[in-house]
Amino acid sequence: MQDSILITGVSSGIGLATAKDLLHRGFRVYGSVRRGAGETQLREHPAFTALQFDVRDREAIRAGIQRIRDDGARLVGLVNNAGVAISGPVETVSEEEYRRQFEVNVYGLVAVCQEALPLLHEAREAGFRARIVNIGSVSGYLTSPFTTIYSASKFAVEALTDGLRRELLPFGIDVISVAPGPVKTPIWRKGREQTAAFENNRYSNMLNKLGPYTEAAEADGVAPEIVAEVIYRALTDERPDPAVLVMKKGWIAKLLRLTPKRFQDKFFTKRLAENRRY
Ligand SMILES: NC(=O)c1ccc[n+]([C@@H]2O[C@H](COP(=O)([O-])OP(=O)(O)OC[C@H]3O[C@@H](n4cnc5c(N)ncnc54)[C@H](OP(=O)(O)O)[C@@H]3O)[C@@H](O)[C@H]2O)c1
Incomplete structure (x- = not known):
């Protein structure tokens, strides 16, 4: 019997690349889609x-x-990848949008874990490896302005990953966070379809920069196939790192996280003015 992996959100981006990668490596893949039967x-x-x-x-x-x-099927892995990215100032983002951010990225992840865990326990009890890989983000390590709500959801994903791992380790199920920096996927463009937060308001000057800022992030990002390979390793390595940051110059983010908050404030203000993220 083939080992099976469930991946949420395989219509595009990291989920699609991961599904292709795992199929190529001989896994059976169950992939969630919202419309039609998928790519x-x-x-x-x-x-x-x-x-x-x-x-x-x-x-x-x-x-x-x-x-x-x-x-x-024998379910040996769950990849919680489905996510949305809402941007805009906290002051103006609509209630519908900030709720959707958490409903998809956080509560959706919890619901899928709760439903899939009985099958993962069964695989483990039958002597197979069983893992959950949560797709976090560098935004779960550091908070940039105007992607604050998204960042809050990804900080929650990091907490869920650590807590769930500690709850499941006695059962031999490992839980890992794969946290990418910018990746070349349509996620920010999809998020920008929301309009309310961007209507004429006192942040307009700064928001005009946010478009190029997130576009530059997408353009400079790593290919989703690179993230897919890291996910494969998280699912199969003997002793995987429980928190992997997948990012060009990831050391900058790791170092920045250790600096005083006032220093981080200056860093992000300067980067926003230059249309750069990290
Ligand atoms: N791209 C980046 O720069 C980046 C960086 C760090 C972390 N991430 C994380 O990587 C993950 C994948 O994002 P991506 O960049 O590959 O973006 P993407 O191409 O937009 O993929 C997101 C996937 O999630 C699905 N999805 C969205 N809302 C959903 C819902 N309510 N229920 C089920 N599925 C839903 C989408 O399906 P539809 O096509 O139906 O919307 C799509 O398949 C996300 O968790 C994201 O936060 C991305």
């Missing part, structure tokens, strides 16, 4: 099964997990 290349692969669910819909997640159970 053509995946749909045509005999070892791929699309599960149609939104991570905010508990019943639909449950039906997806039941499909894995009905297939008699």
Whole structure:
């Protein structure tokens, strides 16, 4: 029987690259999509099964997990990848948007873990490796202005990862955070479809810079395939690092995290003025 991995959000970006990578390496992949049956290349692969669910819909997640159970598959890994990125000033972001940020990135992740864990326990009890990989972000290490709500959700993902790992270690299930810096995916463009926070307001001068700032982040980002390989290692290495930062010049972020907050304030203000993130 092939080892199976469940990945949430395989329609594009890191989730899609990870699904392709794991299929190529011989895993069976269950990938969640919200519309249709998912990307053509995946749909045509005999070892791929699309599960149609939104991570905010508990019943639909449950039906997806039941499909894995009905297939008699051995679930050895869960990659919590689905996420959205809401930007804009905290003062003006709409209630609907800041709630959606947490509903998808945080509560959705908890719901998928709760539903998938019985299958992971079963795999572990049968003597197989069982892992959860949560896709965090450098924004879960440091908070840039105007991506504050997103950052708050990713700090929560780091806390969930550490706490869940400590709860599950007695059962032999490891929980790992893979936290990328900027990656070439459409996530920020999708987030910019929200408008309320960007309407004419007292932050407008700074917000005009935010477009180029996030576009530059996407342009300078690493390829999603690089993140996919790190996820593969997190799922399979004998003793994986429980918190991996995947980022060009990641040492800057690690060092910056140790500096006084006032120094970080100056760093981010200067970077925003220069349309750069890190
Ligand atoms: N790109 C970066 O620079 C970056 C950096 C650090 C961390 N990350 C993290 O990496 C993960 C993947 O993002 P990405 O950059 O690959 O962006 P992406 O291409 O936009 O992929 C996000 C995936 O999540 C899915 N998704 C969104 N809302 C969902 C919901 N409510 N229920 C189920 N699925 C949902 C999307 O599906 P739809 O197509 O249906 O919306 C899509 O498949 C996210 O957790 C993100 O925070 C990204």
